[in-house]
Amino acid sequence: MTEMTYREALKQGLREEMQRDERVFIMGEDVGKNWGGAFKVTKGLAEEFGDERVRDTPISENTIAGAAVGAAITGLRPVAEIMFGDLITLAMDQVCNQAAKMRYMFGGQTSVPLVLRTVFGGGKNIASHHSQSLEAWFMHTPGLKIALPAFASDVKGLIKTAIRNPNPVLFFEHKLVYDKKEEVPDEEYLIPFGEAKVRREGADVTIWGTMFMLHKALDAAEELAKEGISVEVIDPRTLVPLDKKTLLDSVKKTGRLVVVTEETKTGATTAEIAAMVQEEAFDWLDAPIIRVNAPDTPVPFSPPLEQFFIPDKKRIMDAVRSIV
């Protein structure tokens, strides 16, 4: 085990897959030598693998995603990067109409083994076009796999699984997680899709959350423990496929559930999780399922506004307290 940042672990995963399989290549805006990715995830890889395999592109999101589709169906393993998750709107056709549907509408004649990496989330005061959390849109689009690792030890194993997956995988990172450190195994390891991880065990309330909110949920759980409330924290790690069992088992144990993400509330992944749990574990619930989300507004710029917008530890703790 070596302690390293999320960014470093992710890069190691990319590097290992590029060494293992020459079909794997990276493309995106400013991913190459001059910049190394807007969040420096690919820094150094162009020097190591060359400009052909770490390919800078023009600012053409729809064609970046579409070229990944075309390369994937003809024998390569593209890892495309969209610089900010908000800009995936410019590639929606290729992601949601082409990549997601090709195998189905062509009756299984082809598959689309691509990875599309992008970054979500606020907390950096970069306002409405660079801070959103849009994962629900894609969870709502059949045909896409979605991984959203929040920890260094998960990101490496998940990017490797994503690259080897024969389907289009959306790989969502969070801006505030890149510098977080954890012990990461030195040897090769893969994390299967659809396996949640219990990040903290507890008996009274289950918190299900994703991305940066998991870090806040863990902080909240730590403080609630001092009040005598025992919280279990579950990280699904992938939204598609979704590990329902780990969550339902936990809810059956605790009887209480808080779901927390940084998305705006209406139609968020948290709504889907709440609906699923009441369908499948209604009899075990001792309290309403509480959603903790951002309000239904664009992400504001000014620090006090943004702080108000993004769910914080206190809101998570209040939600837990309200049902115990």
Place this chain on the structure above:
Amino acid sequence: MVDKKTLVDLYTRTLKVRLFESKVWDIFGQNLIPGTLHLYLGQEAVAAGVTAALKKTDWIQSTHRGHGHVVAKGADMKRAMAELLGKSTGSCKGKGGSMHITQFDVGVLGATGVVASGLPIAVGAALSCKMRGTKDVVACFFGDGASNNGTFGESLNMSSIWKLPVIWVVENNFYAMGTPIKWTCPSESIAQRAEGYCIPSKVVDGNNALEVYEAIVEAVERARKGDGPSLVECRTYRMKGHSRFDPAKYRPKEETEYWLSRDPVEIIKKIAIEQGALTEKEAEKIEKKLQKEVDAAAEFAIKSEYPKPEEALEDVFAEEAA
């Protein structure tokens, strides 16, 4: 000068598409085809000229008006016809239909219902050919209307900076549904736009399979040598409306008459005969043989079963290796 074999090939492909589409038109009239159709009648010479210049391992990217592309590229007509009828024997098992008619194993990347969405995919496929060192090329079909979409600029540009082996084939039939291209494009030609991306281009008579073929051969050569993309604007015309129920009243009568007098099948037949590649008798023989194949395809499609309803749940994801 092209050889006689090629002329016969061009005639055969053009005619094959014509007969296939005529059959489709017939059986649509009998209410056997669900949904709508974008017929390729009138544009056959484009698909014929392009595909005759390609190898089997080369790729084409198709559009919403794709039957002709797929058939000309060598698709199994039975499976193609069955797909149009929504049968389980269709190439897409009845999940795609007219707008997604595709046969991957003969080099069709896909047919798409989203106008201009094929261009980025062609970029990726061409990049893949280049990176894998296959020497294969990609011909990407799209309409005059599609050339006004953002992907046109993005994809032409990317293909040019990376010198990709792609041939951009504009099928300029002068209309995007009811909108004439002169309302939406300020320049004389669509081909002109390629200059801004440093892509060599040409305007050809899209009703003349030989002219299309010769331009594409040149473009394919350039692509295979690693000299990058070309654009060929093929001027052609729909014999029918945009989709099945469109009577195309918005097209001036003289214009329609002019184009209908220039039948792509007759044009290539005349050339082939004049150049001594074909006799009337041989042409008839070819036609008879093709008609038989097309009839057999239709019969196969009509007799085939519909998919079981639960098959709707299959083919969303590829199986992951254990």
